[in-house]
Amino acid sequence: xxxxxxxxxxxxxxxxxxxxxxxxxxxxxxxxxxxxxxxxxxxxxxxxxxxxxxxxxxxxxxxxxxxxxxxxxxxxxxxxxxxxxxxxxxxxxxxxxxxxxxxxxxxxxxxxxxxxxxxxxxxxxxxxxxxxxxxxxxxxxxxxxxxxxxxxxxxxxxxxxxxxxxxxxxxxxxxxxxxxxxxxxxxxxxxxxxxxxxxxxxxxxxxxxxxxxxxxxxxxxxxxxxxxxxxxxxxxxxxxxxxxxxxxxxxxxxxxxxxxxxxxxxxxxxxxxxxxxxxxxxxxxxxxxxxxxxxxxxxxxxxxxxxxxxxxxxxxxxxxxxxxxxxxxxxxxxxxxxxxxxxxxxxxxxxxxxxxxxxxxxxxxxxxxxxxxxxxxxxxxxxxxxxxxxxxx
Numbered sequence: 534x535x536x537x538x539x540x541x542x543x544x545x546x547x548x549x550x551x552x553x554x555x556x557x558x559x560x561x562x563x564x565x566x567x568x569x570x571x572x573x574x575x576x577x578x579x580x581x582x583x584x585x586x587x588x589x590x591x592x593x594x595x596x597x598x599x600x601x602x603x604x605x606x607x608x609x610x611x612x613x614x615x616x617x618x619x620x621x622x623x624x625x626x627x628x629x630x631x632x633x634x635x636x637x638x639x640x641x642x643x644x645x646x647x648x649x650x651x652x653x654x655x656x657x658x659x660x661x662x663x664x665x666x667x668x669x670x671x672x673x674x675x676x677x678x679x680x681x682x683x684x685x686x687x688x689x690x691x692x693x694x695x696x697x698x699x700x701x702x703x704x705x706x707x708x709x710x711x712x713x714x715x716x717x718x719x720x721x722x723x724x725x726x727x728x729x730x731x732x733x734x735x736x737x738x739x740x741x742x743x744x745x746x747x748x749x750x751x752x753x754x755x756x757x758x759x760x761x762x763x764x765x766x767x768x769x770x771x772x773x774x775x776x777x778x779x780x781x782x783x784x785x786x787x788x789x790x791x792x793x794x795x796x797x798x799x800x801x802x803x804x805x806x807x808x809x810x811x812x813x814x815x816x817x818x819x820x821x822x823x824x825x826x827x828x829x830x831x832x833x834x835x836x837x838x839x840x841x842x843x844x845x846x847x848x849x850x851x852x853x854x855x856x857x858x859x860x861x862x863x864x865x866x867x868x869x870x871x872x873x874x875x876x877x878x879x880x881x882x883x884x885x886x887x888x889x890x891x892x893x894x895x896x897x898x899x900x901x902x903x904x905x906x907x908x909x910x911x912x913x914x915x916x917x918x919x920x921x922x923x924x925x926x
Contacts, residue, residue, distance in 0.1 A: 557622020
């Protein structure tokens, strides 16, 4: 099996590249094989059979628990670490104690500090806004700090009472109105974590000649966490990208998160690359996805641009209500695979897929979640959508 490696700051990708994948739970069993088949067809066509992905299945979630009695086996983490680039379907979260979220565990264990969520409009898709074609943004959402650090104490617990005593007695905090019934959470936001996220966003903008990077935050209220994010971002831009700022190649600005949510509806064309913290990025990426057709066509990735590790993923859940019914829209994981192809430098294959998908949408051909809103929508099942997509490549 041929590994993708990082050498001298660049990915080195063999013509036959091994890519580990997690099938996923629920609808994952349907969309992940479809994704692999579409990608294989596009790679064959784009490179006349000279390039190929060698898929390596690894396990997590319900399937892993059934087979080996673990939700996230070490072998899976080792495979993603070894082969650098992988892809996954949606995973269920275990009920009860232990791992809070398998997705979060993967991101934090491999230090995938960027959650990358590009949002663009496909012609033919119906939208709740008048001009969805103006939405073309890429969200850089910090993936390891803020609320994803998971520092919380339950109301009424000994830990919560101890934490309150520390706040009240040692720190002189008198703002907790109902201490006996309060849960507490701490959100760490560091200079290092903020800088590496913002640096990745700036590099992305510069290499693609995109007009601006906007720091989205709530620094007017949380002055030392979200405000720190903003401050460190401007300082980083001045220190490391001063020439690009002076020449006009780079514009860095900022926006309060609630104002940004309004602006993204009213004037989305003013924004290009967004750098933000975890919780803000969660809201922003889903709201923007709704403007261009919904989470069913929203791709995503989790990336460490320093080490090269990246896991691309369907951004929706396991949808148990439609699992096995040939109804699920596989576009999210397919478009995430397009991001993967772009990441490893196989852009031609990715363009074949996005062009073919848009042609189908223009014809009104889509799964039920999208077709029902189209004027001339022709609803097809998941497998038929796969066949039509491959035919249209």
